[in-house]
Amino acid sequence: MLEKIELKNFRCFENSKITIKDLNIIVGKNNAGKSSVVEALRMISMATKKCTKTTYINAPKSLKLPLTIKGFRLPVEKLKIDLRSVIYYYKADIAKITAFFKNKTKIVVYINSEVAFATIVDKNEDIITTKRKAEMLDISSISILPQISIIKENEKRLSDATILDDMDTYLSSRHFRNEMFLFKKYYFNEFKKLAEETWPGLRVRDLDYNYSRSEYINLLIEDARFPAEIGFMGSGIQMWLQIIWFVCRSQGSETIILDEPDVYMHPDLQLKILNLVKSMFKQVIIATHSIEIISNVSPRNIITIDKKDRQMRFANHLEAVQNIVDDIGSVYNLSLIKLNSSNKCFFVEGNDIKILQQFYNILNPKGMHLLDSIPSLPLGGFKRLNEAFGASKLLYENSKGCFKCYALLDSDYYTDSQIEEQYRKSIENHLSLHIWRKK
Template structure:
């Protein structure tokens, strides 16, 4: 896996963020009030993921840039992007929009959104002119692992093609093909099933089974030695299985991106999630409203996002975390949670 990382992201006239910067470290937990811009940051990485996949497959072409200039890049088909590109400009001002990603090797990637519509990827590099897929991979060895928006599993999951599963992996449709995924891609099954048992001790997973006659897939989980189809194991467990599925295939990722994974999850499981993310070899970008995750995190891992500022502010101490929690409308005492976690006591 490459040691090159994305070090920062800068937004110009993109949705909620008119002029905004985010500096990245190994663990980046985005917090803030509703409509503060957390999901806007996450959406930038969703778009970049699609753009990078295209640039790794296809030779660069001549594309329009800002101020009437032209350069090498790629036009990104809007139908491949899971983020709406309607009204991209901040406050509908009708101007061009732009996102800049800086890499630790000093190269830069740009997503350009002309005022008349569309999305264009282009770049700047320190080395030779990047014209081929081989040179692109060398100059920009970045892999983004997107954990899509997760939902409950299908009651009865139809057997679909391998291509259908692949095309839906990073989209909201991924939850419809959970059993199919493990039917086709079982290389990491042992890692996944071990993670399930370690984090949810009463559960033991079995590989999916194909009912050829009905063209349906079933997947059983043993809870205290009683087998049941995974659909009947509860929404929280279904979400957790999907989260660990995506994390189990993140070995080659430069950064793992997750938006509000805490939905349906018990507080204890939310706290476990942060430990699992820290153990990954990749950087992590996580947007959350979870006070449990914030309480488990080190203050330096938390970035406070606010449209009223020019940059996301990395917190310094527990007092800063407490202020961020109160901004979310919670009355939880983070200081006491931190003392309990570190096993410190006040007399």
């Protein structure tokens, strides 16, 4: 998996580093450099997939690299990456992107206005010179969602080589049915299952190609009992099915990257795709402006991109995330959004949630949710318990019983009769209260 990315003289970055965790939500103001980071990730992803399948050559002379360096060209034109302005303020001859992996290998991409050239470096700092040696390194594959668009109304059968060559490029949408037909026996059943589970009322009926009847591949979809070929369906369902297909065919990758999936979908679908990729992949990177996604992850997983920073920083607390939301131009209050989306909150002594999260991770190692994504309020003890009673009753009654509050407190040397009285009040005020037997 990825451990760190380093950008030198690349686009708007002079010399910046980005640490990568298991879950990473990348945010940033307009013109802060988020799109440039995504471009770098696209090139790294392409390199992970080409390194074991291509012939290694000497570096192009225009890069002015040592003759000992061998690697392979990246066809970035298929990613719609324009190299003419790739150098930071035109101050250097080349830009450099370095991806550090947890197994101590590296991918280094050298770029100028003419070419992007990737090299592989092993844990001993030796440069890999053949695809056979690259296979021995076991570099984890990285899958990044292509720039998807509306599906063609009709799609003729293409050669396997054409489909494979363009799968991770902007042409993927134009070859959607072809991809599915080529990999039908591997991913279609999983695609059908996930699509129907995540889109209410959807049925994936059939994927068919019979040249004697038609020169086109047909994907028959039924939405809310309305059957039609996918080319005649709305843009929303077309985009969603492309994302689900991408997720299904990327299951061999350890790392998955989504670039602004919120552009294509409603808020409820944004949360579905977030939870889906978290449950299926070891490492998730999502570049987004979505308040729904930002408000449903831990602050420690939100990283702000700023082209002026040498080291990109994670938010670490809710106030920092609120500042991020304000910076990107939103008027939303994250605390209220968290309350609304979770329909629950915790009242605790102080910094209890971090400790409870450790127990939760042990009891639910595959849990998709984080306790610190649920709103919590430190009471400091029994003295402010009446505030929790009032808030719990207000939220419960105004939500018609849908909102639930929980409190977890120390006994603070109170007598058994005093504690029993607090339990009685908690029932009256719809607060689920637990008091530790010891201080």
